[in-house]
Amino acid sequence: MTANTPSASLRHLVAGQWRTGSGAQLIDVNPARPGEIVAEGLLAGAGELDAAVGAAREAFPRWSATPHPVRGRILGRAADLLDQRAQEWGTELSREEGKTVAEGIGEVRRAAEILRFSGSEGLRPVGEVFASPREGEQIQVLHKPVGVFAVVTPFNFPIAIPAWKIAPALSYGNTVVWKPASVVPLLAIRLAEALVTAGLPDGVLNLLLTTGDLGGRLVDHPGIDAVTFTGSTEVGTRLIEICGRRARPIQTEMGGKNAAAVLADADLDLAAAEVMAGAFRSAGQKCTATSRLVVADAVAGEFLAMLADRTAALNVGDPLSPEIQMGPVVTASARDRIQAALDATERDPVRVLTGGYRYPDEFRQAGAFLPPTIVELEGESELWHEELFGPVLAVRRVRDDQAALDLVNESPFGLSAAVFTDNLRAVRAAVEQLDVGVLHINSETAGADPHVPFGGTKQSAFGPKEQGRAAREFFTTTTTVYLRGSSARP
Numbered sequence: 132m133t134a135n136t137p138s139a140s141l142r143h144l145v146a147g148q149w150r151t152g153s154g155a156q157l158i159d160v161n162p163a164r165p166g167e168i169v170a171e172g173l174l175a176g177a178g179e180l181d182a183a184v185g186a187a188r189e190a191f192p193r194w195s196a197t198p199h200p201v202r203g204r205i206l207g208r209a210a211d212l213l214d215q216r217a218q219e220w221g222t223e224l225s226r227e228e229g230k231t232v233a234e235g236i237g238e239v240r241r242a243a244e245i246l247r248f249s250g251s252e253g254l255r256p257v258g259e260v261f262a263s264p265r266e267g268e269q270i271q272v273l274h275k276p277v278g279v280f281a282v283v284t285p286f287n288f289p290i291a292i293p294a295w296k297i298a299p300a301l302s303y304g305n306t307v308v309w310k311p312a313s314v315v316p317l318l319a320i321r322l323a324e325a326l327v328t329a330g331l332p333d334g335v336l337n338l339l340l341t342t343g344d345l346g347g348r349l350v351d352h353p354g355i356d357a358v359t360f361t362g363s364t365e366v367g368t369r370l371i372e373i374c375g376r377r378a379r380p381i382q383t384e385m386g387g388k389n390a391a392a393v394l395a396d397a398d399l400d401l402a403a404a405e406v407m408a409g410a411f412r413s414a415g416q417k418c419t420a421t422s423r424l425v426v427a428d429a430v431a432g433e434f435l436a437m438l439a440d441r442t443a444a445l446n447v448g449d450p451l452s453p454e455i456q457m458g459p460v461v462t463a464s465a466r467d468r469i470q471a472a473l474d475a476t477e478r479d480p481v482r483v484l485t486g487g488y489r490y491p492d493e494f495r496q497a498g499a500f501l502p503p504t505i506v507e508l509e510g511e512s513e514l515w516h517e518e519l520f521g522p523v524l525a526v527r528r529v530r531d532d533q534a535a536l537d538l539v540n541e542s543p544f545g546l547s548a549a550v551f552t553d554n555l556r557a558v559r560a561a562v563e564q565l566d567v568g569v570l571h572i573n574s575e576t577a578g579a580d581p582h583v584p585f586g587g588t589k590q591s592a593f594g595p596k597e598q599g600r601a602a603r604e605f606f607t608t609t610t611t612v613y614l615r616g617s618s619a620r621p
C-alpha cells in the first residue's frame with residue numbers, strides 16, 4: 132500500500148444494508164502523512180441512530196432463539212476471514228491509527244482469536260445446577276441474552292477491542308449497535324464486513340460512524356438494554372451517569388496510569404526491554420501502557436542509563452516502514468494535547484533522561500510524532516498522576532520493596548502493574564497489596580489474552596470485567612429456576 136492508495140468511502144451498516152450517512156463530513160487521515168486521506172464520507176445522523184436501534188430490536192427475538200453453537204459458527208467463520216485478510220487490514224490499521232504494521236497485523240489476528248474464543252462458548256456449559264435443601268427439587272441458573280447492546284469503542288485498538296465486546300455480545304444471543312471512535316472508521320467497517328460475509332443475519336450488528344454527541348444519545352436511547360464502553364474516564368463517567376438514571380447496566384474500561392516496579396534483584400536487561408515495550412509500543416496509547424516507573428535506588432543508576440540508551444535508539448517514523456519501532460500518535464490534535472501537558476509541567480522533572488519537551492520542527496511537520504520521553508521526578512507532579520495517553524514515562528526512585536509497592540498504589544487508577552523481581556517474598560507482597568486488576572511479574576504492563584478476565588480497579592473500571600468467562604456475567608442475564616415435579620410435595 133502506498134500514498135497513492137485510493138481512499139475508502141465511509142459506510143454505515145443498518146438492518147443489513149450498507150448506507151451513506153446524513154451527518155457531517157468526516158475525513159480520516161494518516162497521522163504519519165498529513166494530507167493522505169485513508170477514508171472519507173458522511174457521518175451518521177439522528178435518523179440512522181433510530182433506524183439502527185430499531186433494526187437491532189427487531190433482530191433480537193430471532194437471533195436470541197438461534198442455537199448458541201450456530202451463532203458461534205458465524206463468529207468462527209468471521210475469524211477465518213480476519214486471518215485471511217490480516218496483512219491487508221493490518222496495513223490499513225497502521226495507516227489509519229499510526230501503530231506499526233507488525234502491531235496492526237498482530238491486532239487483526241488477535242481479533243480473530245477473540246472471535247474464535249467467544250464463538251466456542253456455546254460448546255461449553257453456560258449455566259449452573261445447584262442442589263436444593265428440599266427433597267425432589269433442583270435449582271438451575273439459566274444464562275439468557277440481555278437484548279440490544281450499545282457498544283462504544285476507542286481508537287487505540289480499532290479492531291481488537293470492538294471484537295472483545297461484540298463477539299461475546301453476539302455469541303450470547305444479543306444484538307448490537309456499535310459506535311467506534313470516529314478517527315478509525317475503516318477498521319470498523321472491516322470487522323462489520325467480516326461478520327456480514329460470515330453470515331450474520333440482518334440487523335444483528337449495526338455500525339454507526341458518528342460523533343461522541345450522537346454516541347451519548349445512543350447510550351441514552353430508550354431502545355437500548357445495556358452498554359459496554361472503553362475510553363477515557365471522563366467520557367466513561369458521563370455514560371455511567373446516563374445509565375444510572377435509566378437503571379441500565381453499563382460496563383466501562385477507562386483510564387490507567389500503570390506502573391512498573393524494578394526491584395533491586397531484577398534482571399535489568401529483561402526489565403529494560405519490557406518497560407520500553409510497555410511504555411512506547413503503540414506510542415504509549417494503551418490503557419495498559421506503562422506510564423510510571425518505580426526503580427530501586429540500588430540499581431537505579433545502571434537501569435535508567437540502560438533504559439534511556441535503548442529508548443533513544445528507538446526508530447521513530449512512518450509506521451508503514453518495517454524498520455520503524457514507534458509511529459505517530461493518532462492525530463495532530465492528540466500530539467498537541469500531549470505537548471501542551473508536557474509544556475505545563477516543564478519545570479517538574481529533575482532530569483529528562485531521553486526525548487524531551489520539544490520535538491525538532493521537521494519531525495512535527497512530518498506528522499503527529501512525539502519523541503519517546505522519560506523524565507525523572509522527585510516531588511509532586513501531574514506527570515505522576517494524570518494519564519497522558521502518549522509516549523511519556525515518569526520515573527521515581529525508592530529505598531526498598533515496600534516503598535516501591537506503596538508508590539505503585541499511589542494512583543486514582545488500578546488497571547495494570549508490573550513487578551520485576553525473582554524474590555518470592557516480594558512477589559507475594561505484590562500479589563497481596565497491589566490494587567490492580569492485572570498484575571504482571573517480569574513482563575510489561577500491557578497485554579490481555581482472550582480467555583482470561585480483563586479489567587481494573589478504582590477509576591479504571593466500572594461494572595463486570597471483560598473477556599474470557601467473565602464476559603458472560605455482563606452479556607447475559609440469569610433466571611434462577613426452582614424446579615420440582617408436581618409429585619414432590621413438601
Ligand code: UN1
Pocket residue numbers: 285287288292361384416417418419576577578579
Ligand atoms: C492490551 O494491553 O493489549 O484500551 C489491551 C486499552 C485496553 C486494552 C489493552 N482496554 O488499551
